[in-house]
Amino acid sequence: xxxxxxxxxxxxxxxxxxxxxxxxxxxxxxxxxxxxxxxxxxxxxxxxxxxxxxxxxxxxxxxxxxxxxxxxxxxxxxxxxxxxxxxxxxxxxxxxxxxxxxxxxxxxxxxxxxxxxxxxxxxxxxxxxxxxxxxxxxxxxxxxxxxxxxxxxxxxxxxxxxxxxxxxxxxxxxxxxxxxxxxxxxxxxxxxxxxxxxxxxxxxxxxxxxxxxxxxxxxxxxxxxxxxxxxxxxxxxxxxxxxxxxxxxxxxxxxxxxxxxxxxxxxxxxxxxxxxxxxxxxxxxxxxxxxxxxxxxxxxxxx
Amino acid sequence: xxxxxxxxxxxxxxxxxxxxxxxxxxxxxxxxxxxxxxxxxxxxxxxxxxxxxxxxxxxxxxxxxxxxxxxxxxxxxxxxxxxxxxxxxxxxxxxxxxxxxxxxxxxxxxxxxxxxxxxxxxxxxxxxxxxxxxxxxxxxxxxxxxxxxxxxxxxxxxxxxxxxxxxxxxxxxxxxxxxxxxxxxxxxxxxxxxxxxxxxxxxxxxxxxxxxxxxxxxxxxxxxxxxxxxxxxxxxxxxxxxxxxxxxxxxxxxxxxxxxxxxxxxxxxxxxxxxxxxxxxxxxxxxxxxxxxxxxxxxxxxxxxxxxxxxxxxxxxxxxxxxxxxxxxxxxxxxxxxxxxxxxxxxxxxxxx
Numbered sequence: 080x081x082x083x084x085x086x087x088x089x090x091x092x093x094x095x096x097x098x099x100x101x102x103x104x105x106x107x108x109x110x111x112x113x114x115x116x117x118x119x120x121x122x123x124x125x126x127x128x129x130x131x132x133x134x135x136x137x138x139x140x141x142x143x144x145x146x147x148x149x150x151x152x153x154x155x156x157x158x159x160x161x162x163x164x165x166x167x168x169x170x171x172x173x174x175x176x177x178x179x180x181x182x183x184x185x186x187x188x189x190x191x192x193x194x195x196x197x198x199x200x201x202x203x204x205x206x207x208x209x210x211x212x213x214x215x216x217x218x219x220x221x222x223x224x225x226x227x228x229x230x231x232x233x234x235x236x237x238x239x240x241x242x243x244x245x246x247x248x249x250x251x252x253x254x255x256x257x258x259x260x261x262x263x264x265x266x267x268x269x270x271x272x273x274x275x276x277x278x279x280x281x282x283x284x285x286x287x288x289x290x291x292x293x294x295x296x297x298x299x300x301x302x303x304x305x306x307x308x309x310x311x312x313x314x315x316x317x318x319x320x321x322x323x324x325x326x327x328x329x330x331x332x333x334x335x336x337x338x339x340x341x342x343x344x345x346x347x348x349x350x351x352x353x354x355x356x357x358x359x360x361x362x363x364x365x366x367x368x369x370x371x372x373x374x375x376x377x378x379x380x381x382x
Numbered sequence: 383x384x385x386x387x388x389x390x391x392x393x394x395x396x397x398x399x400x401x402x403x404x405x406x407x408x409x410x411x412x413x414x415x416x417x418x419x420x421x422x423x424x425x426x427x428x429x430x431x432x433x434x435x436x437x438x439x440x441x442x443x444x445x446x447x448x449x450x451x452x453x454x455x456x457x458x459x460x461x462x463x464x465x466x467x468x469x470x471x472x473x474x475x476x477x478x479x480x481x482x483x484x485x486x487x488x489x490x491x492x493x494x495x496x497x498x499x500x501x502x503x504x505x506x507x508x509x510x511x512x513x514x515x516x517x518x519x520x521x522x523x524x525x526x527x528x529x530x531x532x533x534x535x536x537x538x539x540x541x542x543x544x545x546x547x548x549x550x551x552x553x554x555x556x557x558x559x560x561x562x563x564x565x566x567x568x569x570x571x572x573x574x575x576x577x578x579x580x581x582x583x584x585x586x587x588x589x590x591x592x593x594x595x596x597x598x599x600x601x602x603x604x605x606x607x608x609x610x611x612x613x614x615x616x617x618x619x620x621x622x623x624x625x626x627x628x629x630x631x632x633x634x635x636x637x638x639x640x641x642x643x644x645x646x647x648x649x650x651x652x653x654x655x656x657x658x659x660x661x662x663x664x665x666x667x668x669x670x671x672x673x674x675x676x677x678x679x680x681x682x683x684x685x686x687x688x689x690x691x692x693x694x695x696x697x698x699x700x701x702x703x704x705x706x707x708x709x710x711x712x713x714x715x716x717x718x719x720x721x722x723x724x725x726x727x728x729x730x731x732x733x734x735x
Contacts, residue, residue, distance in 0.1 A: 129446030334733035
């Protein structure tokens with residue numbers, strides 16, 4: 080690194096800034112600045128009509144200045160922690176199901192003849208061609224009580240003397256749509272990782288007497304861990320913030336953090352508390368990412 | 383060359399003149415018939431451009447975030463109150479509204495805008511019980527009380543076939559009414575009673591739903607809803623169109639219900655106050671006002687409109703309640719920020735239970 084640094088000419092350095100600058104600026108403007116605004120907003124009072132109460136007001140009777148009350152409110156009732164825990168379990172379940180479904184598929188694509196791979200990847204991406212909300216609404220029809228699926232399930236349950244179940248407006252409906260929507264985000268990173276594996280490693284393992292399972296578990300799987308981690312992050316984090324799917328397909332109990340935060344900004348017009356919830360969510364996600372990185376790091380050593 | 387420049391200027395000028403005659407209307411979805419708009423455009427030689435919202439909170443949030451330049455908005459009473467207190471509205475010039483006398487005085491001078499300085503009633507909806515008439519008859523249930531929404535003895539027969547509005551205020555209001563309180567009661571103890579009532583009934587409900595219940599009623603998946611009168615009307619129209627063997631009807635519970643009176647107001651930042659007044663006066667004409675009611679089954683505060691409204695709507699007590707029922711209807715008032723935060727927490731508790 081240091082050696083090559085000396086060799087950098089002015090032009091090369093300029094090129095580096097020109098290439099790295101815009102994305103950096105983009106991140107700064109659209110991630111760092113809003114985050115700072117959010118942190119500042121969380122210490123303010125809510126405005127009567129939405130927005131924030133003024134920092135200083137001429138009238139001493141109006142609420143003004145900074146406060147810790149949103150944080151006190153957050154910790155004053157366990158209910159918010161419960162929403163977090165519930166959302167984490169939903170995100171975890173979605174991630175695991177996506178992983179279990181995506182891994183064989185990604186492996187299949189990676190092991191296919193080269194000329195078929197692009198077509199297969201295209202088919203994974205194809206659902207993106209239609210709008211996300213339309214695809215979620217389609218699930219309302221698929222899971223509705225008069226759908227073929229519902230009737231099959233309920234006829235089957237009836238055979239064993241069980242009462243009919245409602246598929247739509249349930250946590251099950253939310254989970255199924257979460258998995259459906261996020262599956263490509265797991266398949267693609269896994270595929271791009273698996274595709275790069277050197278087949279000679281598996282040949283070597285076979286020569287050394289490893290059976291099929293051992294070749295997978297001791298060679299392919301450890302090498303695919305980076306793909307698993309990036310795929311999991313791409314699924315876990317968006318699911319954690321998702322509000323549209325529980326809104327549309329969820330039943331009477333399906334509130335996730337995304338819904339709660341959205342409600343603070345729209346229905347309750349309480350921007351400071353909404354900001355506090357978002358910050359708590361960011362902290363929780365960073366904590367999980369840090370934990371995952373630590374765990375992942377250990378695994379890496381053993382591999 | 384000079385002619386071209388001149389021509390360009392003339393074209394620009396014409397375009398600017400056109401741009402001057404655009405009325406910006408921020409309205410509910412499907413809340414004005416296309417032919418009414420077309421007639422107004424013909425009469426004023428202007429264009430009406432609409433933006434839409436699907437609830438008051440969304441509209442208020444958008445305005446709070448700085449949206450400006452709307453000439454007219456059609457908010458519900460409590461949102462009008464909030465906008466007045468923010469100083470976001472322009473006072474009306476009643477001299478420009480000769481048709482104002484068409485409005486039934488019962489709908490004037492509401493608490494949210496005493497003596498109608500800022501607002502002119504447009505239409506109203508009631509929050510009531512809507513149901514599949516044949517199914518409810520089959521199950522031998524009565525729908526004259528909120529009890530059917532909240533009491534497990536009735537709900538047992540309807541498990542998974544009921545939806546309630548996904549709205550903190552509306553659901554709380556129904557529960558408060560059933561408990562014998564005002565919809566505007568802000569006593570936290572009463573709110574907690576309402577919460578417990580809702581939590582007890584919740585296992586029997588299919589969903590909190592504010593939009594797709596219309597379709598679910600039409601299809602026959604859902605048999606009973608806590609919903610808006612014009613949505614229920616829409617569900618019935620759709621069911622008839624699809625030749626269903628049932629009708630969707632509604633009833634006003636005897637404990638009373640929420641009435642939402644939507645009014646036309648002028649946003650202060652709008653740039654066409656004269657045109658806006660002309661539009662309001664145009665909509666106050668009975669014939670124009672009746673078109674909306676005929677299209678979506680909304681309640682109509684315009685006395686002159688009644689003669690143009692289809693009799694099956696004008697004689698429907700759930701659209702045009704009689705005096706005895708009117709007394710038991712209440713409009714929601716705006717909550718302050720503290721109350722909103724407490725209600726949001728109660729709502730979270732309800733959802734998570």
